[in-house]
Amino acid sequence: MKLHCLGTAGYHPSEARHTACFFLPEPGIAFDAGSSLFRLHGLIATESISVLLSHTHLDHVMGLTFFWDLLGGNTPLKRIHIYAQREKIDAIREHLFHSSLFPVIPPFEWHVLEDLGPRFELGGAKCSWFPLEHPGGAVGYRLDFPGVSLAYVTDTTCEDDSEYWRNLQGVDWLVHECNFTDQEKKMARHTGHSWPTEVVAQAAKHGVERLILTHFNPMVSHPDPVGLREVLQKRRLENTPEQAPRLIELARDNMAFELI
Ligand SMILES: [Zn+2]
């Protein structure tokens, strides 16, 4: 099963990165609907897809307006299921698809997370969702497929005592946001985002097998936008007791991972 990193920026698109969307073509599951959602075009392999929204800040939902180009014979797509918390669905319908902002809403089928409960079946997986730490609220998701598990966690501040890590124990693959560097910790806390030292430390502490960092500052064009190399070197020098995840990657747009 392949995971496609379609958009790896937060906030706004840049020449190198579009905003948040990750896609599993096999079960037809997308995480978030940022500006990179147009890239689903060549990847949709199912008649129905499910979009799991973390929250409704524009960098995660603007791509919902692109769906007309993905329907109607251009792809196999016939049905689009959107999953989000109730107040987020209301905000999308009332604001993003207000006729002053967008002419006609695509034919979405809405699924309210609170009505489904904390765990439900989706595309052959057990899907669970849990609150994160972000202004306005956001949720993370974990999908447990037979043989492989994957979690998607953005936008959030990651602290040593952050409750949401309880849901990530032993996960095979974790996609976690890392918008800021260690030096920008104050700004990260202020805006509800993360920095690499804490994310790596928590991933190690909770037995995460493979960690993919994403949601980077679009204005930083360096291939290591958050100084991950120095963070890992420091952990090695300090001989940190917990095992680091066996793979830590900085996501780039259009990168794909074979999950199983
Ligand atoms: Zn964001």
Ligand SMILES: [Zn+2]
């Ligand atoms: Zn946000």
